[in-house]
Amino acid sequence: MTPSTRALVLSLALAATLAGCNRDRPAEPAGPAPAPGAAVTPAAAAPMAYESKTPYAEVSLKLPAAIKTQPDLHAALYARSVADLRAFTEGAQADRSEAGGDAGLGPYAKSIDIVPGAETGKLFSLVRTDYENTGGAHPNSAYRSVLWDKALKREITAADLFAKGANLSSLDAALCAAVNVEKRKRDPGAQTVALTGGGDWTCPRAATTPFVLAQGATPGKAGGLVFLIGPYLVGLYAEGAYEVTVPQSAFRSLLAPAYADEFGGAPKA
The missing domain is CATH 3.30.565.40 (Fervidobacterium nodosum Rt17-B1 like)
Structure with missing residues (x-):
């Protein structure tokens, strides 16, 4: 057997040995491993x-x-x-x-x-x-x-829902007004909250407050946004949480074109 032939035979034998070993080895994951503690569910x-x-x-x-x-x-x-x-x-x-x-x-x-x-x-x-x-x-x-x-x-997020660069100050004001209406329903003597200034609490800003779509009177359309405000944020703990609705008419001009048609009509009570 020539040296070159001997080398070829040895190479083939080594490849066969490695292939056999790899058959016994668990397959490598197809993608990155999940974070520790994460639930991996199809x-x-x-x-x-x-x-x-x-x-x-x-x-x-x-x-x-x-x-x-x-x-x-x-x-x-x-x-x-x-x-x-x-x-x-x-x-x-x-x-x-x-x-x-x-x-x-x-x-x-x-x-x-x-x-x-x-x-x-x-x-x-x-x-x-x-x-x-x-x-x-x-x-x-x-x-x-x-x-x-x-x-x-x-x-x-809010950054996607509203037009790029939109000034949300009018929505902030509408949200603050809705909060005060709800506070007075619960307590006619409730302290008014404002966006800035004195007082124990201030109104939240729309862009940083969780919100979901409000059911609309027009089928298939959202009538506004429901803002979700936890206890302590605009009043005493005893007042509880607030869920206040701002009608789409208050912010329709601020919506991104891709989502403007998803809103219409008045929110359901």
Whole structure:
């Protein structure tokens, strides 16, 4: 056998050996590994609920049936919410360990409840309410919202919904007025809140306040936006949360052209 032939035979033998080894090796992942603690769920099979109980925390998630129509959003929102609940459980355990034990306290609690807002031909909206009890004077709740472009299959924000460079000061003023109307319904003597200036509270800005679509009187159209304001933001904790509606007539001229036709008519009561 010539040296060149011997080298060829050795190379083929080595290749066969490596191929055999690779057959026994687990396949490499097709994409980047998921973040630690993330729930990896195919869009078509995302669960509708999640629950976990430990000596440190009891957590739960509920999703609405309406989300089944948007499987990509369903999978992403489930994964994100479960990751938040797992982080809360880990934090509860750390808090108890640092405090030197439970000291007779029950487990912390956190629930995420997601319900649908209005929907149009292009847009789908959801309200997420986070309720937490960590043993303080009272439990706390906070709002988040989701606005989903059904065709693009992605979440959009106020920056997408409104025209680029739009001056939202008129919407801020309309939101502030709506807050004060609601405050006076609850308490005729309630302190008026303003966008700036004195007082214990100020009105929130529209661009940084969670909102969902308001059901409209015109079929297929949103009649406005429902802004979600948690306790303590515009009044005492005893006043609770506020959900105030601003009609689309107050901001229609500010909408991005791609979404202007999704709004029309008055919001339903």
